[in-house]
Amino acid sequence: MSVSITFNNIVKKYGDNTVIPSLSMGIRQGEFFTLLGPSGCGKTTLLRMIAGFNSIEGGEIFFNDQLINNKPPQHRNIGMVFQNYAVFPHLTVEKNVAFGLENRKVSKQEIKQRVDRMLDVVQISNFRNRLPENLSGGQQQRVALARAIVIEPDVLLMDEPLSNLDAKLRVEMRNAIREIQRKVGITTVYVTHDQEEAMAVSDRIAVMKLGEIQHIGTPQNIYHRPANVFVASFIGRTNILDRTCVVKDGKTILQLTDHYFIEMDNITVTKNDNKIPVKVSIRPEEFMFSRTEEGMSGTVISNMFLGLNTHYFVELETGEQVEIIQESSMEKILEPGTEVKLMVKKEKINVFDGETEKSITKGVINDAKS
């Protein structure tokens, strides 16, 4: 039976080094929850606290309403998939998958049934009697997954399970993982630093930085309405521009250049100031080449044709460089040196407070308790 997980002000220290200062959040029953953040931000540390391999220096972790801080890993009923697979090299595929059940006093016959079913689910029945050394990376990862799931754990924990696979296999396996998780419906906590992978598999994503949660939300939500500048730049690609907002006659005007203003109807300003400093996040695909004189002037510096899309680097009149992505068309690609006018899709761009870097755009949904 899968559980919900609640974190209350948890703290992690290695000696004097505080890696997680105080973290609170909730993971819902049955959801695919991903911890996403740059290397070293504490994802593995947090995951291992859930598993019981790391001590907890402060706060509480609950599975449903049961406090698990002091439960040893053996008694937490977790399934864990490791980055290096950690498949037992001296046991066959079948024995690996059966290992957890044998620790659980399940009858021989039932073990056999459940192992058989699981080998089918992850599609490695054909290799059941092989030793791991004779399996490819992807197959070993399937064994690791089967072994973790077959014990019907309350929580499935995965730490960068795909990072040792090559690019093509990674996509294939992430689809497999997503599908299998849906099928068995276990609460899953997944760790990755690859934002595309996170978006592909997750119900919700928690974006972390330096041991703190920045934003918890659905992939769509995090991508379209990031809670702060860090999240905007970490998820997908974006251009961050320092600009000012002016409030005039109850209208909020974003001043992108001296000549290009746009009226924003989805940002909240508290100060009724003349010039409010803001940071604007414009994703490459949120730019349009203008066919009129409207827009920011700039010069094309370089182009790159990638089939589906064409990428440009453009230097704005202000001296900033921005990246632009356009769907490729039959028209000629703009050569370096070409003068262009750029407009933005104003309903898509995000605006942040210039100092706190927090979003002031409406529509942010952030489940992080801050």
Added chain:
Amino acid sequence: MMPNHKNRDIWSVITIAILILYAIILIFPLFTILKESVVGGESGQFSLEYFAKFFSKKYYYGTLFNSLKVTLSVTILSAIIAIPLAYIMTTVKIKGSGFLQGLIVISMMSPPFIGAYSWILLLGRNGAITNFLKDTFNITTPDIYGFTGIVLVLTLQLTPLIFLYLMGALKSIDNSLLEAAESMGCVGYKKIIKIVVPLLIPTLLSGALLVFMRALADFGTPMLIGEGYKTIPVLIFNEFISEMGGDDAFAAAISVIVIILALTVFLIQKYVSNRKAFSMNSLNPIQAKKEKGWKNFWAHFYVYLYVALAFLPQLYVMYTAFLKTSGRIFVKGYSLDSFKMAYERGGDAIANTFMIGFSALALVILLAILIAYVTVRRRNSMTNLLDIIAMIPYIVPGSVLGIALLLSFNKPPILLSGTAFIMIIAFVIRRLPYTIRSSAANVLQISPSIEEASMSLGASNFKTFFKITLPMMLPGVISGAILSWVTIISELSTSILLYTARTKTMTVAIYSEVIRGNYGTAAALSTILSVVTIVSLIIFFKLTGKKDVSI
């Protein structure tokens, strides 16, 4: 690593138990030696009289210089012989190189004093070659006894140690380093001196340290072939065993001096090699190439000459075992009489060797597994301490350990002298550092997440160890155990002090037969010992699929 909810888990208990064991069987005896050495005979007070005695007479302190001379010569010569040997075997295709490497390992694993004995048979006063040269050409061969003989025997015996270390290091040198040097015009000897040797320095230093310790501690070789040329282990033995009533305290003081010397060398080596350490990882190892002409000839000549010098004398010992004897001398014709005699006189010794050897081996395996595991996986101040203590015997010569044990356990509450048990303890202590190292290397290769996976699947810590970790350690442990077995059965310097009529081992029996001049019996016993060694090593090679051994 693990959360600290149960500080006193099973591993802490095991660590404490092993620490207590070490305190009793190693630390206490070493303290006893120290105490004996600094307490005056008459006064019973603190006094340095024994040390003063040692440094007052050339007869005594001369042995220290003798030992240093022998040890340094052997270390330097072994390195000089081993470097080209390893380089040639790595870069040139040598016919039968696998077989030759096997022979080199075997020559290294046989007891050094058998080497000494075989050279006496060949080049000694009544040696086969000596007589042959005198009778046919009227040439007098140089005197083999004394310094020359000791250095010859120990160098041939210990060169394989450095050789094996170097072979390992050469395997980790990436060929592209050499190709880069060649592309910049650095070829031939220049390449070896400027690139290869510097890359081998750290390995050379650790191999040299091992050779130094072995040469310093060796007792059988100088005893047999040294004659008037006394080294420290010989002096310790004589002072302790002396017919006139040995002087325990004086022997203890000399032991302390040896330990201080060994410790100093050990620390200097550590200091130097820490500053020189770097790690290499070869994706593209050096491949042996087929050479032509003179280069090929000299490469083969060098390798085969070395192997012949290292191995043939021992074959000659085996050959003499099948010669007819009359009284103490060999006569024309062949017979198995020597073996019959060996069985009559040394049958018990053979049984003892197996009994004591297997018991020690079982303990070595058990302790090495536990210590390797806790020192690698449960790092804390207690296991760090254990790690250091377990390595102490590395610098304590066998004869010193023997004396320490005898002085400590010759009276109640722990009266062990004269029992097989004290010999087992000695073997276990001496062999453990090596077996712990190889087992620890094994544990290091097991990813911690393998154990975590097991725990996450509900297996207890204990079950995880027995079902996951131990089976994964086992191949390494078994190969380590075979090597331990081989070194245990060829051990002499401790057994010679600890044995009694009831616990005599084969090496002791061979040694006494040689001393008594019963060359036939000695040769037969040596042959049996060599055969056991060779069979054990062949099993080792077959099991591990390796051509070398890590000591």
